[in-house]
Structure formats: structure tokens, C-alpha cells
Amino acid sequence: MEHEATQLEKQHVHSVYENTAAYFSDLQTKAWPRVRNFLLEQKPGSLVVDIGCGTGKYLSVNSQVYNLGCDYCEGLVEIARKKGDEVLVCDNLNLPFRDQCFNAVISIGVIHHFSTKQRRIKAIKEMARILIPGGQIMIYVWAMEQKNRRFEKQDVFVPWNKALCSRHFSESNQSGDKGEFVHAAKGQDIHPAQLVISECSYQNNLQPETDSKHPRNMDHCLPRACCMKISEEENRFYSALGRSFRSWFFSRSLDESALRKQSDKMKHLKHEGVWAGSAVPIQHSRHCSLDLGHHGALLNEQSLDDDDDVFVESLSLRKPQWSPATDALKDLSLNGGHQSVAQSKGDKASFINGPVEDRDCVCGCNKDGAGKSDASKFFKRTSTTDSTDSALDSAVSVGDQIDAVLDTKAFMRYYHVFREGELSSLVEENVPELQILSSCYDHGNWCIIAERRG
Amino acid sequence: MKLLTHNLLSSHVPGLRPGAGFPLRIELGHPSELPPEPSPGYEADEEFLRRLHHVLLEVEVLEGSLQCPDSGRRFPISRGVPNLLLSEDEA
Secondary structure, three states, X not given: OHHHHHHHHHHHHHHHHHHHHHHOOOOOOOOOHHHHHHHHOOOOXXXXXXXXXXXXXXXXXXXXXXXXXXXXXXXXXXHHHHOOOOEEEOEOOEOOEOOOOEEEEEEEOOHHHXXXXXXXXXXXXXXXXXXXXEEEEEEEEEEOEOOOOEOOOOEEEEXXXXXXXXXXXXXXXXXXXXXXXXXXXXXXXXXXXXXXXXXXXXXXXXXXXXXXXXXOOHHHHHHHHHHOOOOHHHHXXXXXXXXXXXXXXXXXXXXXXXXXXXXXXXXXXXXXOOOOOOOOOHHHHHHHHHHHHHHHHHHHHOOOOOHHHHHXXXXXXXXXXXXXXXXXXXXXXXXXXXXXXXXXXXXXXXOOOHHHHHHHHHHHHHHHOOOHHHHHHHHHOOOOOOOOOOHHHHHHHHHHHHHHHHOOOEEEEEEEOXXXXXXXHHHHHHXXXXXXXXXXXXXXXXXXXXXXXX | OEHHHHHHEOOOOOOOXXXXXXXXXXXXXOOOOOOOOOXXXXXXXXXXXXXXXXXXXXXXXOOEEEEOOOOOOEEEEEOOEEEOOOOOOOO
């Protein structure tokens, strides 16, 4: 299990960050106010370390304390270093620090990249180890529960695309920037950068949930997805959405699943063009990236400022008759603020009918460029019930095809998103040396502050 | 890497004797003067404190390595950044 976990993280965390580090800048991500306050509250002269500091955005918040940052990714650490930060490269699971030497530790958006519960616990224990008694730690992890939605599963692959992480992208958009989205959707002159931001926030907000009691009915979704008529504007809007949705992948947690035979998996991958259930859809990703790749190639060739070409091209790839304006998408548009089409459903009830169907619809339609029947045929080959494939299997077998995907700059990052209370329980039950002082939900993240007992 | 950071580091190579990972030995690309041991009562010695502050916070190791005092394993420092990752086999 340990080996699988490290492999998964190597492929879908470390190498993604390493390959994309060059595109990161401080403008990309905002410093969360709560984290800033936590840092500013530390006494002058304190020794503070940011474990998983990335480009070091928190290392200059409080100049009265000694700020140290570390990260697994050399590329990101280099960027921080250039800013004059004190940083080093190391592994959260094996911190090169002495016991009990820091007054404060922060771990912001880090431990959700660990693929097993045991590793997440180990990461927290390591951070507790280096804290002096009375010292405090703040941990932020991505929440399964987002504004009005939830991720369908807790173990997710999130695509990273150069265009989606333009300098305009801000993690603060995790909660969705309605204004920009509305703006982007209306009018002829949608600014692709804006559209990109919207997509990003959409991606971050994508939390569809199916009713797990019912098996997904692929056929069912098709008519809804493909036959609704909407305006040209909305069509473009949803086209852009569709592009984002297609890129999301869910996986089964390494903790839960039994490993399937490789042969089963490979067979599945070869013949199923569509992502099914909880497995990472390798074929699917290929199609997606082919589709996206068409954009991707363009995006690679052109600067992000070359808006018109990028945008126009994306339009031309869409068949006019395709309108994935399902209720689900309409719901999701809520986050994006496309109010004219949005319908409000209750909080818990507002789930789309699984991203699978919609994505599949999108891919199916686009790929085949055909109508309903072809797409249905496409779907029927896919198993609609959850496979018990592990993320590992998918990840491992993705390995080869990932190379094909890479040139479209569509890297996929692994996340384990946390349920409400999960982080607290994790600490309470496994890290007795820490006492939780407070916990909260902030900008789509679960956050706790804990103190080292002693 | 500042010397204060070095003060916080300990070798995490598996299988070391307890406490044997500290301090990591600084090996520099070129020789440099390092401070002597602090004399007793140094807290009151203003001059010493100033020099200490300088050494801890204003001197940086840019190129060199950190050597584990127990296992001898070396961790490189390049462009001011120490890399303390263990290889998969070691961990």
C-alpha cells in the first residue's frame, strides 16, 4: 500500500507541481486572511515553519518572526528562494527538524495531497513532533462540502491546464466569482482569460453528487443533455463549462479499494471510451485531452493574451446542436452566477446527475460528432455501476497514456477532500499530542488550529 | 540557508542512534570562518550578541552540503537551498 501511495503521489502530486512550478507566481494564490492572522498573532521572535510552503506566500506575512518554509517541490522552493525566503526541500512525512523546536507550524492545502489516511496521520504527527509544548499548528484542507455542492467522492483528480492557471487565476475563486462568470457568459466578446477563471472556479466548485443508492443511468441523461434548446450565448457558456467538467476525474480511495487485476483494467480501458463509475477514465482522459488538446495545443502555441483566436477556436469545436443544459449544469451555473438560467434547488438536494453522465455526454457527442443514437451506443458499452478499481490501478495504467496527455498540459493532481469533522477526528483519534483549539470552514476548506500538549 | 535554520535541522536518516543526527556538519564549497563557542554569561554581552545575531541570521550558506554526523550521508545545499529529501530506498 505504501508503495502504491508513493507512486500515486509521485505521479499526481509531485510531478505535477514540479512540471507546473514555472507557471506559478504569487499572483496566483491569495493568502487566506485567517492564516495571515494566525501568523500575525505569533509573538515576535517566534520560530515559525510553513510545511508545504509552495512559492512562499506566507513567508513574508509576519516579519517579526523567523519564517522558514519547506516543500517537496524544488521548483516551487526555487521561486520562494528568489523572493528571499528561507526555504528548504524536504518531505512532510519525514521532516528534518529536531523535536520541539518551533513555536508555530502551518500546513495550508497540503495534507489533502496524501493518498492514504495513514500518510495523512503521519504528516500531522511529524508536524506535532517539531512543535514545542504550547506551540500551535494551523491546518487547512480542501473540503468535500463546497458552497452549495459536494464532491461526489473524496478522492479526486483535478486537472491542471496552463490556460486555466493563467496569471489571472486565483484560488480565492474557489468559492466562485459570480460576477466574472456572468460577465463571461454574456455578450459576444467573452474574454477567454475571464472564461478561464470562471472555468477554474467552476472546477473548484464542481461537487456533483449522485444519489448513491441508484446506479447511474447513463441512457437517461442523454436526452436531457443533448436535446434542450438554449440560446447561442448560453450554448457558448455551457460549452465552456462542459470543457471543464470533462476534465474532472474521481477515483476510489487507496484506503478503500482492493486491487483489481491489471487485465480487467486494461480491457476496460481499451474498450470503454467513456469514464465509468469511480475509476479514473484513462480513455476518457485521452478523449478529453484530445478534445481539450485541441484547445490545449492552441493554448500552448499562443500567448494567453491572444484571446480571440483561443476563444473562436473553442467555439468551432462545438456542434451547434449540442447543448448540455441539463438541470445539473444549470444548477452549477448558479455558482458561476449565470442567474438567468439558474434554478435554485435546496442545498443538499442540488446535485447534478453525476458529472459522469454530463461529461460523457459531452465527450460522446463531441467525439462522435453525432446525434443521440451514436452516443447511446457509446454509453451502453460502459458499465454504470461503480467499479472497485483502485485509484492506483487507474493511476498506474494511466501512466503510459498520461504521456499522451502531458503535451496538452493537462496534468492531474490528486486530492483527498475532507468531509466535515474528518480532519478533527483524524487528529483527535490519532494524534494525542495535539489538542484541537478551534475548527472552522473557510473558503471551501476545513481548518483547524491545534496546540501541542506538554 | 541561514545558520539559525541549520540549528533547527537534524538528520532524519533512518536507523540512527537517538539524537545522533544533530548537528549536521556544514561542509562548504570554500572555507569560511565560523564562530567560536559562546562564553558563559553571553546574554549580557552586547557585543557578542550582535555578532551572534549576525552569524545566525545574516550569514548564509549558498553552496555546500550538510553531513549526517552518524551515518555520513550528505545533503546538498545549492543556491542557498538545502535538499533534505531521502531517496525511496532510504526512507
